Amino acid sequence: MIKLRIMGIITMLCSLLGCTAQTKGFESIGAEKFEQIIADTAKVIRLDVRTAEEYAEGHIDGAMNIDVLKDDFKDNAITRLPKDKTIAVYCRSGKRSKKAAGILAKQGFNVIELDCGYIGWTKADKPVTR
Template sequence: MKTLFTLLISAFLITACSQGNAQENMTVNDLHAIPFNDDESKVVLDVRTAQEYAEGKIPGSENLDVLKTDLFTTSIKKLDKDKTYYVICRSGSRSLKAATQMKEAGFKNVINITGGMQAWGAANFPVEK
């Protein structure tokens, strides 16, 4: 009986810990529907290269290149962990990596944007240069 109880508690703890780090995803349609209205608690974080970012970005977004690993790691330490970050890249792969790293660093509200800027552009949502 004690062994069964220990196994159940262990299973519960493993599940609870893994759910705490579960990755949230959102489509570009969902992101576009969010009213940002100068709400500083919400940040669109574009993790593409500076060159990609300069070619077209979501208005009001911030850029932090995830491929510059050391700089990215150092830079996220300076970000406000209480804000909600909507992380986007070209297609969704780098943003998933960045969002996972941010969650592991203690950020509570990090959402990966699936489809990335390719999906954003395909939906004809606003892009600025």
């Protein structure tokens, strides 16, 4: 009887954790795959969610900048980003872009996120604009 209860609890926890993992609503990908996807500028919008100062120091070519740390991020993104295109989001290291990707996914955007951030992008020797 105790064994059945424990198995039931384990099954329930696995189900809950599995559902949580599947509901983030976006895909985190590495620099190689990110580069391939953002090459299709007709279908993809590049979005840098760092500060304006960070963006000015260097960014992925063609990226627009909307700072995820500003209070108006969600409203600004909804106003400026088209929902019929994939939003390819990145930040410095991947933390802020995951936050931004989650916000955008909840608003109905199709989102991919650069897992390694701008730091990983430059370490992979990918092109940047300064």
